[in-house]
Amino acid sequence: MRFDTPATTNPIDQLKIVGKPVDRIDGPLKTTGTAPYAYERHDVVPNQAYGYVVGSAIAKGRIASIDLSTAQRAPGFLAIVTADNAGRLGRGRFNTARLLGGPDIEHYHQAIALVVAETFEQARAAAQLVRVDYVRTDGMFDLAAAKDSWTPAAGLGAPADPGVGDFAGAFPTAPIQLDAAYTTPDHSHAMMEPHASIAAWEGDSLTVWTSNQMINWTVGDLAQTLGIAREKVRLISPFIGGGFGGKLFLRADALLAALGARAARRPVKVALPRPLMANNTTHRPATIQRIRIGATRDGKITAIGHESWSGDLPGGGPENAVQQTRLLYAGANRMTATRLAILDLPEGNAMRAPGEAPGLMALEIAMDEMAEKLGLDPIEFRVRNDTQVDPENPGRPFSQRQLIECLRTGAERFGWNKRNAQPGRLRDGRWLTGMGVAAGLRNNLLTTSAARVRLDHRGVVTVETDMTDIGTGSYTIIAQTAAEMMGVPLDKVVVRLGDSSFPVSAGSGGQWGANNSTAGVYAACVKLREAVAQKLGFNSADAVFGDGQVRSGNRTVSLAEAAGESGLVAEDAIEYGDLGKQYQQSTFVAHFVEVGVDVATGETHIRRMLAVCAAGRILNPKSARSQVIGAMTMGVGAALMEQLAVDKRRGFFVNHDLAGYEVPVHADIPHQEVIFLDETDPISSPMKAKGVGELGLCGVGAAVANAIYNATGIRVRDYPITLDKLLAGLPEA
Amino acid sequence: MSKVTLTVNGANRELELDTRTTLLDALREHLQLTGTKKGCDHGQCGACTVMVDGQRINSCLTLAVMHEGDEITTIEGLGTPGNLHPMQAAFVKHDGYQCGYCTPGQICSAVAVLNEIKAGIPSHVSADLTVAQQTTAAELRERMSGNICRCGAYSNILDAITEVAGGQT
């Protein structure tokens, strides 16, 4: 189905099931421990052996020699894979560093061997017996030091230095100016389920049960890396224990399981040990950002400039932290620039809301600072600089943009009028208290997505698509879509996901999953409705699907009967025309945070949080809300504690486990409120939906930072805002 | 190798194990009870929480052979998809999970936490050690803080536990 004109009324608009806060259909499996994750598939193939990954102990250099003989004599030893014996390996389209290093080493904990043994304990013990002699070479591990050796870098689909007007001329002449630098550190996805795979060969065909967000990308990259035809690779990933961008790509677990299984001549399972994950896999790169804003005295932005520096391995990409600044506020003279330095740290790549998450952490502090300089309420300042069109291209309107409504609704619900504009004035016992606000924007990305739908003789509708559910609720919203379209209750729908033998979907990333994958299911269901009508001799235009039946004129037939013994099947994809070019499609949020800062210790405690989102039709308010509160929680982590500490001499992330890399726990998070504004966006898809999974993270960190400033009067521009950065500025207790 | 007999969810299970096998791996790899999750294998995340003789522990931090004769309750022992334990049902109702990977550990911990409060065991945030402990939000958050949820379902998990505890949600 081609989608190139705005949606009109369609069966989804009935909203009998879509738009309802139904419980997740996979909830009973997840809460009873019966949802099978990758490493747990004892059921799929017998005789599985265990693989254990050996990671490089140096960041850059080469392996001079590797002695496997002791490991090979270890009890239970079956096989070992190294670059020496793995055969010729390619590199996946989405990988920067090779997934099996040696002799050259590109980063710390790059995998250099997989040891396969009968049991996990034996594989782990044998892996410790691999002796490696390295020749270390110098590397660049310090972004601040590498910053000046940058090259201009284009973000995804963006020119390197987009801008309009004359920023260089307009900024210095603006009556009110801000010029400030901000830093965000490297972040780790730290999803709870480690990357894991079980691989089994049958002749030259490979099946991998894995944990992966993007089935189709990863089939392609696994085939390309192994040098086999993609038709020979099957990936199965029905449950994924968190991804956040860390499982978008082929990673070492899947490749090494495949190589290990080939070497051991039996199925092999591999999970990345937790302490290997931060350095072996990808991370969100640190940024250094400079923001300049010039405005008139009445608070109209006349010049806005945002530059960002980040680093990556040779051949890698930048953190596109200036992206939102191109769209979020008005202003005639604009400059954005993305700079990339070469670093020899592990590979940087996408983490939830790549670009916007760190970009808004900086931009939305800058807006708070600018509002203060202007003597304006930070909400009012943002309202004065709203734009309903793409500021770089005013002929291109936003399809929907309710940012002002988000801010106003939130202000009212949060009690913003109780905020004291003078920082450091409110006290509750030992706590200095304050409120902060930030806006967020995240684009709605359109991408082809296909599904197959079957109707059987029991009237059961089965949806098959390679879409994944990484905790986002895909199973449930896809079931809701199919139920609404076919006029059946939810319990008459079966959803099967995450299998490369199913039609190729959008996958899970960039908050594009919900809208695109359900639109693909919509398209397939339209075809299935036509097939039903045609089989019954109904005119498909006036056939009504409801209550498990299809009606036309005075004839009513149950879907079970219509399907008959042989059943009916339809497959289709949603494909997009130019609406994404004609309109800027984005989602918007206003975040409100109240903090208390302990006047003696500088400890920050989040007291209240509210997010108001405008993101098109909300397909399931219950699971969508969970996406948003989860993102708010991650944003608290980014604001207060998350930071991969770089050893700038040895070139690695030091705190590479869940004890050293701190993420929020129960005690850090208060009750969270989320409001979804009533919105449908007929420009986005027949579902009229957009995404929320990343939107929820956009701006939260800055809202926390601004609340801390309001509480203490201390402006911290270097994340995370740990207590050591506050102590010196706190008043006498 | 060493023999060990455990009572797992009420059933006697005899195992012959490499002595290095953790209780977690005995459950997941040998008994194929994969409801108990491995998030870190280092006692840092709580995904592997089970109850041993009624007390919650991180099963990755203990060797199986140390548990001769012990009663182990895992998530599979609490309820089944067709017959959910009240805590499991409350997690579904309040959407107290997203990816589901921390969930069995959260639920086992939550069940044990309510028992700990009932038994009068104080926590770091208990103001008074001499009175009966209360099921307040602060107590629940403190006691649940060994169970990380990177998906960030905390607010909903708290609602679920509070409902089971009989409080207001």
Ligand code: FES
């Ligand atoms: S797996 Fe045991 S605490 Fe993480």
Ligand code: FES
């Ligand atoms: S539900 Fe994913 S970690 Fe808790």
